[in-house]
Amino acid sequence: MLDLFVALPAVALLLCWVWRRIDFERRRKAFSRDHGCLPPVNASRFDPILGIYHTFNIARASAKGRHLQNLHDNLFSKYGNSFSMLVMGQPILLTNDPRNLQAILATQFGDFEIGTRRRDVMADLLGVGIFNADGDAWAHARATIRPNLTRKQFTDVVLFEKHFQVWMNHMPVGQGKLLDVQEWVFRFTLDVGTELLCDKSADTLHPEGAAAGHRFGWAIDTACDVISVRMQLGKLWRLYGGRDNREACQAVRDYIDPMVHEAVKRAKLAKQLGDGVVEDDPRYTFLGALANEGLGAEEISSHVLNMLFAARASTASLISSVIRLLAENTRVQTRLRHEIQDSLNGRLPTYEDVRNLTYLNYIIKETLRLYPPAPQSLRAAIKDTTLPVGGGPDGTAPVFIPKGGEVGFIIYSTHRRTDIWGDDADQFRPERWETVKPLFQYLPFNAGPRICPGQSLAQAEAGYVIARFLQEYSVLKPPNPPRPYREYLHISLAAKGGVWVTVDR
Ligand code: HEM
Numbered sequence: 001m002l003d004l005f006v007a008l009p010a011v012a013l014l015l016c017w018v019w020r021r022i023d024f025e026r027r028r029k030a031f032s033r034d035h036g037c038l039p040p041v042n043a044s045r046f047d048p049i050l051g052i053y054h055t056f057n058i059a060r061a062s063a064k065g066r067h068l069q070n071l072h073d074n075l076f077s078k079y080g081n082s083f084s085m086l087v088m089g090q091p092i093l094l095t096n097d098p099r100n101l102q103a104i105l106a107t108q109f110g111d112f113e114i115g116t117r118r119r120d121v122m123a124d125l126l127g128v129g130i131f132n133a134d135g136d137a138w139a140h141a142r143a144t145i146r147p148n149l150t151r152k153q154f155t156d157v158v159l160f161e162k163h164f165q166v167w168m169n170h171m172p173v174g175q176g177k178l179l180d181v182q183e184w185v186f187r188f189t190l191d192v193g194t195e196l197l198c199d200k201s202a203d204t205l206h207p208e209g210a211a212a213g214h215r216f217g218w219a220i221d222t223a224c225d226v227i228s229v230r231m232q233l234g235k236l237w238r239l240y241g242g243r244d245n246r247e248a249c250q251a252v253r254d255y256i257d258p259m260v261h262e263a264v265k266r267a268k269l270a271k272q273l274g275d276g277v278v279e280d281d282p283r284y285t286f287l288g289a290l291a292n293e294g295l296g297a298e299e300i301s302s303h304v305l306n307m308l309f310a311a312r313a314s315t316a317s318l319i320s321s322v323i324r325l326l327a328e329n330t331r332v333q334t335r336l337r338h339e340i341q342d343s344l345n346g347r348l349p350t351y352e353d354v355r356n357l358t359y360l361n362y363i364i365k366e367t368l369r370l371y372p373p374a375p376q377s378l379r380a381a382i383k384d385t386t387l388p389v390g391g392g393p394d395g396t397a398p399v400f401i402p403k404g405g406e407v408g409f410i411i412y413s414t415h416r417r418t419d420i421w422g423d424d425a426d427q428f429r430p431e432r433w434e435t436v437k438p439l440f441q442y443l444p445f446n447a448g449p450r451i452c453p454g455q456s457l458a459q460a461e462a463g464y465v466i467a468r469f470l471q472e473y474s475v476l477k478p479p480n481p482p483r484p485y486r487e488y489l490h491i492s493l494a495a496k497g498g499v500w501v502t503v504d505r
Pocket residue numbers: 130131142306307310311312314315318372373374377378443444445446449450451452453454455457458459
């Protein structure tokens with residue numbers, strides 16, 4: 001009897017699964033016929049149920065800090081610019097093809113969404129906001145946030161200089177001492193980000209800074225660590241996290257919420273007294289502006305955290321990578337030093353200066369090409385659709401993407417394709433930007449309706465810090481013996497083990 005109780009549901013489940021497969025295959029065939037689609041190259045042909053081979057292959061490469069390089073060198077080079085595979089039993093189409101990137105991000109934007117995976121995994125820390133929402137919730141968040149990012153406070157170099165001074169005063173340099181500059185850069189972008197987006201900087205660059213700020217720094221790092229592991233676990237993400245994560249998310253809220261409640265209270269009072277805050281008012285803050293628009297405390301906290309999350313690690317990644325590449329490339333460093341000296345003659349750069357330092361901007365572009373802070377991303381189809389290329393043995397036919405099907409686009413690989421960038425694609429050569437004008441072949445900030453709204457801020461902040469760093473230190477050298485670069489795929493791409501350099505005045 002018991003056997004029957006077990007057997008019947010099992011058979012029902014199996015039949016259900018078989019029926020869904022048959023239905024899916026029928027749909028796929030009809031849709032593919034109508035749109036001229038062909039199946040993509042299948043990298044899991046010999047492992048078609050669980051995808052264990054590629055799951056282990058990817059996990060092994062990640063542990064060695066070579067996940068992206070492994071995708072580029074071993075998978076795209078073997079299977080072509082678009083191919084399907086199974087990872088942890090889940091099918092995914094991987095692509096580095098600019099035509100597909102254009103479709104996903106721009107021309108067929110409406111066919112894809114960020115998906116529940118990113119939203120759910122990040123919800124403990126971020127709630128739901130611009131970075132992890134889809135549909136109306138995303139459109140509302142974007143419309144609320146976008147105008148605030150164009151205000152002049154977001155390119156205020158005085159703010160950068162203030163925190164840069166604290167950094168310089170506390171970083172121990174000189175006498176050939178090696179130091180991990182990446183750690184300092186992450187603290188710098190956190191201190192700038194919290195001052196811009198909240199009412200108060202976390203001040204983590206001050207060794208003796210407020211305990212609350214340091215706890216916030218710890219909490220946001222811990223919660224981000226959990227998010228990056230969860231993102232890789234597919235449907236099993238809930239198994240990872242636990243007490244540390246709960247404590248970290250609570251600590252983040254404990255830090256942000258009092259400031260938000262204060263801003264909401266102030267906004268209500270100002271409204272009663274008829275004293276609205278105007279755009280150029282020195283009291284302007286991002287948080288204050290949202291409160292003035294009448295948003296509730298919960299929604300404001302989510303917006304602030306989404307922004308901080310999107311802004312902090314990516315900008316730190318860019319600045320740290322530029323410093324590493326300058327230390328390793330004496331010729332480029334010398335040419336940049338000349339440009340900075342000739343243009344500024346020792347004075348502090350303005351926002352306009354940073355925009356006009358041509359070679360500095362080539363260096364930033366080239367760094368974003370080779371080490372894009374957001375090197376890979378994921379979208380899920382919200383209906384049966386197609387991508388322009390990737391189907392058939394040579395990948396030139398359109399390819400069918402079923403509703404719910406995931407597409408991973410790996411711009412790290414697009415940025416290193418020799419057929420796009422030439423034989424020296426993997427070389428750091430800022431001069432290439434004198435002539436190239438790529439479109440969807442180069443997407444460090446993405447494109448289309450979800451293009452990064454913080455691009456100008458990130459470029460201004462990075463440009464300012466690099467110019468000031470070289471003004472401050474006449475010596476910037478790599479370690480001897482050299483330490484090989486390894487990827488650390490956190491929220492953004494960082495260097496595993498840090499960026500070790502010697503600097504001196
Ligand atoms: C070098 C630094 C930065 C890089 C390379 C970068 C890159 C990106 C990329 C690639 C995305 C799209 C992610 C995806 O959809 O999968 C994105 C989204 C976003 N970025 Fe940035 N970002 C940087 C700095 C910033 C800064 C400084 C801010 C804010 C002040 C910011 C705010 C955002 C926001 C809010 C989104 C979500 C936009 C949306 O989905 O509508 N980013 N960024």
